[in-house]
Amino acid sequence: MIMILMGTGFEEAEALIPCDFLRRAGLDVKLISLYDKLTVSGGHGIKVECDASINSVSELPEAIILPGGLGGVEEISACPKALELIKRCHSENKTVAAICAAPTVLGKLGILNDKKATCYPDMRSQLICSRWVDSDVVVDKNVLTSKAAGTASEFAFALITHLLGKEASEKVLSSVYFPR
Secondary structure (H helix, E strand, O other): OEEEEEOOOEOHHHHHHHHHHHHHOOOOEEEEEOOOOOEEEEOOOOEEEOOEEHHHOOOOOOEEEEOOOHHHHHHHHOOHHHHHHHHHHHHOOOEEEEEOOOHHHHHHOOOOOOOEEOOOHHHHHHOOOOEEOOOOEEEEOOEEEEOOHHHHHHHHHHHHHHHHOHHHHHHHHHHOOOOO
16 A cells, blocks of 8 residues: 555645556555544645545555645644654655655655655755755655656656556556656
């Protein structure tokens, strides 16, 4: 299973495009609310019904995804259960992915100490990593980072390639008629 952490103020495209494309690839993706309530509002007022609350999570996912959006990132940073889950995923060599402002959470947890990473360009000064890379998506072993809502599709395809291989990614690419 793959978990996407959802806090109030999350960037809708950065959560929902990866969720959609990963599900099209046949992966079991769950939207996880950081609260007991399952409806979470994004930064642009779009309300999303999550699949479960972080308080009901008992298994360690195959991958965990942190969407950006300053409000959502602040909520993840303030949620001890989310931070513990992210650290456990990393320590057990699961895939950890973050986009936009969310890579700063990984940096503060020490996950990027020996990794290349990217983030929203205005957040670069707050990103703690071994090397910032000016790319839309950066893959360094089991950690994937990406820049912003405009790179959410590329982020999703990189995740599919990482988890299932290039063929699976190409299949989803062609099914959604993604321009190359």
